[in-house]
Amino acid sequence: MAFQPLKKSKIKKSVIKMKTLGLDTSSIANDFQQYFCHTLGRDQTCFSSHYPYEAIAYTIRDRLMERWKRTRHAYEKNDCKRTFYLSMEFLMGRAMGNAMLNLGIENEVEEALHHFGLHLEEVMDSEHDAGLGNGGLGRLAACFLDSCATLQLPVRGFGIRYEYGMFRQRIENCEQIEIPDHWLRDGNPWELERPEYQQTIQFGGYTEHYRDDKGNTRARWVSTYDVMAVPYDIPIPGYRNNTVNTLRLWSAKATDEFNLEEFNSGSYTEAVAAKNAAENITMVLYPNDTSENGKELRLRQQYFLASASIKDILREWKEKHGNDFSQFADKNCFQLNDTHPSCSVAELMRILLDEQGMEWDEAWSITTKTMAYTNHTLLPEALEKWSTQLFKQLLPRLLDIIYEINARFLSEVSCRWPGDSERLKAMSIIEEGPDPQVRMAYLAIVGSFSVNGVAELHSQLLKEGLFKQFYDFTPDKFNNKTNGVTQRRWLAWCNPALKKLINHTIGKEWVVDLDQLTQLKAHVNNKKFQQHWHQVKLQNKQRLSELVFNDCGVKFDTDSIFDVQVKRIHEYKRQLLNILHVIHLYDRIKRGDTKNWVNRCVLIGGKSAPGYYMAKSIIKLICNVANVVNNDKSVGDLLKVAFIPNYRVSAMEIICAGTDLSEQISTAGKEASGTGNMKFMMNGAVTIGTLDGANIEIREEAGEDNFILFGLTASEVEETKKNYNPEAYIRNDDDFMRTMKLLESGHFNQFELGAFDAITHSIKNPYDPWMVAADFRTYIDAQKVAAEAFSDKKRWLKMSILNTACSGRFSTDRTMMEYNRDIWKLKKILPTVEKK
Numbered sequence: 001m002a003f004q005p006l007k008k009s010k011i012k013k014s015v016i017k018m019k020t021l022g023l024d025t026s027s028i029a030n031d032f033q034q035y036f037c038h039t040l041g042r043d044q045t046c047f048s049s050h051y052p053y054e055a056i057a058y059t060i061r062d063r064l065m066e067r068w069k070r071t072r073h074a075y076e077k078n079d080c081k082r083t084f085y086l087s088m089e090f091l092m093g094r095a096m097g098n099a100m101l102n103l104g105i106e107n108e109v110e111e112a113l114h115h116f117g118l119h120l121e122e123v124m125d126s127e128h129d130a131g132l133g134n135g136g137l138g139r140l141a142a143c144f145l146d147s148c149a150t151l152q153l154p155v156r157g158f159g160i161r162y163e164y165g166m167f168r169q170r171i172e173n174c175e176q177i178e179i180p181d182h183w184l185r186d187g188n189p190w191e192l193e194r195p196e197y198q199q200t201i202q203f204g205g206y207t208e209h210y211r212d213d214k215g216n217t218r219a220r221w222v223s224t225y226d227v228m229a230v231p232y233d234i235p236i237p238g239y240r241n242n243t244v245n246t247l248r249l250w251s252a253k254a255t256d257e258f259n260l261e262e263f264n265s266g267s268y269t270e271a272v273a274a275k276n277a278a279e280n281i282t283m284v285l286y287p288n289d290t291s292e293n294g295k296e297l298r299l300r301q302q303y304f305l306a307s308a309s310i311k312d313i314l315r316e317w318k319e320k321h322g323n324d325f326s327q328f329a330d331k332n333c334f335q336l337n338d339t340h341p342s343c344s345v346a347e348l349m350r351i352l353l354d355e356q357g358m359e360w361d362e363a364w365s366i367t368t369k370t371m372a373y374t375n376h377t378l379l380p381e382a383l384e385k386w387s388t389q390l391f392k393q394l395l396p397r398l399l400d401i402i403y404e405i406n407a408r409f410l411s412e413v414s415c416r417w418p419g420d421s422e423r424l425k426a427m428s429i430i431e432e433g434p435d436p437q438v439r440m441a442y443l444a445i446v447g448s449f450s451v452n453g454v455a456e457l458h459s460q461l462l463k464e465g466l467f468k469q470f471y472d473f474t475p476d477k478f479n480n481k482t483n484g485v486t487q488r489r490w491l492a493w494c495n496p497a498l499k500k501l502i503n504h505t506i507g508k509e510w511v512v513d514l515d516q517l518t519q520l521k522a523h524v525n526n527k528k529f530q531q532h533w534h535q536v537k538l539q540n541k542q543r544l545s546e547l548v549f550n551d552c553g554v555k556f557d558t559d560s561i562f563d564v565q566v567k568r569i570h571e572y573k574r575q576l577l578n579i580l581h582v583i584h585l586y587d588r589i590k591r592g593d594t595k596n597w598v599n600r601c602v603l604i605g606g607k608s609a610p611g612y613y614m615a616k617s618i619i620k621l622i623c624n625v626a627n628v629v630n631n632d633k634s635v636g637d638l639l640k641v642a643f644i645p646n647y648r649v650s651a652m653e654i655i656c657a658g659t660d661l662s663e664q665i666s667t668a669g670k671e672a673s674g675t676g677n678m679k680f681m682m683n684g685a686v687t688i689g690t691l692d693g694a695n696i697e698i699r700e701e702a703g704e705d706n707f708i709l710f711g712l713t714a715s716e717v718e719e720t721k722k723n724y725n726p727e728a729y730i731r732n733d734d735d736f737m738r739t740m741k742l743l744e745s746g747h748f749n750q751f752e753l754g755a756f757d758a759i760t761h762s763i764k765n766p767y768d769p770w771m772v773a774a775d776f777r778t779y780i781d782a783q784k785v786a787a788e789a790f791s792d793k794k795r796w797l798k799m800s801i802l803n804t805a806c807s808g809r810f811s812t813d814r815t816m817m818e819y820n821r822d823i824w825k826l827k828k829i830l831p832t833v834e835k836k
């Protein structure tokens with residue numbers, strides 16, 4: 001057995017008490033030496049940066065450990081209400097810098113390493129990004145955890161410990177290649193395995209009915225094949241407040257019994273294959289941002305997360321309260337990060353009914369008082385549906401419960417609107433048809449007391465469109481929580497030069513109270529301050545330029561405007577519009593139309609889902625255009641284009657600090673919020689964008705003069721759709737004509753006939769949902785406005801300063817306070833103080 005309980009021995013509490021480890025340079029240096037030489041067995045002949053990294057990571061982790069325990073003790077002692085953030089993705093990036101910043105030991109660690117002849121930056125570069133997410137949704141979860149720890153809220157994250165995170169992207173012959181990301185290969189010093197809390201997760205089998213002691217008919221789930229869920233805990237430090245919260249990630253492991261049974265019956269290879277199948281559940285993150293593909297393994301992953309997390313919480317509850325669930329709903333809240341963990345609704349019901357022996361109404365009351373659901377997208381392809389057939393085969397007991405939830409729900413709806421069968425059909429959790437489907441969003445709405453969108457426009461559109469009938473039925477459930485980002489990682493950590501300047505100008509409070517940045521407004525006309533701001537930006541542009549040169553071989557001149565779009569590649573995000581602008585600029589250069597020219601460096605980056613043909617074609621187009629432009633001597637520094645491979649959290653830390661112009665150019669009504677837009681704004685980039693998602697709120701805060709707007713609004717998009725004629729837009733616009741001609745001439749695909757046909761067809765398609773042609777003209781004009789503004793150095797500096805100064809609203813501290821005020825209602829809990 002991997003985990004054997006102590007029987008005779010009992011660890012003495014008085015002796016096991018932790019000592020407080022020093023945060024000073026010499027304590028850190030001592031521990032580093034201990035780990036490096038003794039634990040890892042290395043010496044001066046070590047030439048890999050991995051071992052110094054590992055040694056310093058353990059040194060830092062030790063310092064988190066005592067705070068972690070004291071935080072846990074405080075939550076236990078207070079028996080406080082807690083929230084569990086259930087998410088299939090946590091895009092954590094690197095942990096070390098964040099831990100140092102939050103402990104306040106960056107300088108001490110740097111000095112300690114220096115003492116051994118090591119450079120912190122080089123050592124830090126050894127850390128793999130924890131890429132356990134696709135994009136915005138996963139990174140948001142990571143920012144939320146940081147803010148909750150900083151606000152000292154008892155919130156725990158629950159996720160999956162994927163063996164392979166988001167794939168690494170390489171560009172070969174201008175095409176995306178996916179490389180498996182075996183991020184755990186060299187070990188992960190930030191995790192703590194907790195086999196003592198493992199859970200058994202059931203799959204398959206069938207429902208059996210029986211009579212209990214009291215003669216009541218009850219159900220149980222039998223003949224299942226089981227998989228173990230083993231938790232790994234990751235510490236989440238708050239900012240200099242001694243709180244350390246937990247992210248608990250589940251890893252799948254075959255059960256021993258299951259192995260033995262097969263093994264003993266002589267089928268060794270089958271036993272090994274079965275073990276592999278069980279452990280496959282947490283093998284790989286699905287790399288499909290905002291698109292669903294209905295794969296069985298994905299449903300297994302979702303149920304695995306839901307079941308393991310809920311069982312874990314019930315285990316803790318029962319240890320303290322036995323079978324008394326009267327207070328359970330007052331003390332626990334589950335926040336569902338999109339519908340991905342929404343099996344939780346049915347799983348909590350199942351356990352309360354079948355295992356706790358509760359009656360339906362009591363179980364339903366507890367469930368609907370503890371579940372809260374966040375929707376992140378309006379895109380129909382991202383709305384999860386699972387075939388009832390698959391559900392029946394994999395989770396038969398859950399399907400029974402979902403049917404019952406639906407029957408009871410529809411009977412309530414029909415009480416309210418008698419005889420309205422169309423409405424019943426539209427609101428049913430089960431979509432009827434030849435292959436009936438479970439609509440997971442409807443299950444999440446019906447099972448939750450709160451449903452929120454992630455920016456004002458998005459929440460409004462949910463109420464008016466996608467979930468209108470649910471809004472009409474239960475309007476009070478619906479609310480908005482505009483996203484944010486943590487200023488600790490996305491300003492204090494990633495932009496040390498700007499941090500220093502801001503600290504010097506307005507003090508340090510902004511790190512925990514981002515609204516303080518408004519004080520910068522008072523300095524916007526101060527020449528010296530402007531000069532400093534300019535110097536900082538230049539320094540950051542230099543850093544970015546080095547990254548681009550190393551990764552793309554393209555030289556970016558820091559005097560040019562750095563025009564950046566980094567995010568997942570998706571048609572709705574319209575990287576295509578961006579590259580059409582680049583082609584237009586190239587065309588202008590070739591025609592000699594360069595009066596009042598502003599030199600421009602365009603950087604684009606992001607991953608495409610491996611099976612998304614159009615997104616991959618767009619990457620190819622960007623890379624092909626970059627090759628032509630960058631190799632054309634007559635273009636020189638007027639225009640440079642680069643596609644940065646393998647865009648990820650740690651790259652964004654350098655990119656957002658060095659950007660002048662942030663591209664947020666999605667078709668209005670399609671980007672629920674966006675969070676990259678907030679990172680850029682915080683670091684003093686000016687946004688060129690549509691009235692979509694959080695852009696609207698960014699513009700409200702920054703002011704119209706400090707945001708470059710273009711494009712149709714969400715309602716204009718819907719209106720234009722009715723009678724959309726893209727060819728007419730092209731015909732009536734000389735610039736557009738020339739751009740399309742150049743693209744269609746094969747100038748960018750000289751030996752690849754027809755490589756971009758799908759792209760040109762999509763632009764001209766009257767049913768193009770992304771309306772690229774409709775926004776071409778206003779986008780080109782807005783880019784001209786951006787260039788003019790940039791050429792007026794003073795004006796641009798002011799715009800840049802004001803963007804940072806007005807970014808206070810986009811801290812996840814604010815977002816988390818709103819979740820807590822309206823949904824969770826948790827009390828702030830301080831860690832216990834250790835008696836001397």
Ligand code: B0W
Nearest residue numbers: 136137288289290376377671672673674675
């Ligand atoms: C991510 C993954 C998957 C999947 O694996 O199936 C499905 C949907 C998503 C997803 N991501 N849905 N919305 C998002 C993004 O969420 C962030 C955070 O709220 C928003 O800022 C983005 O606008 C939204 O696209």
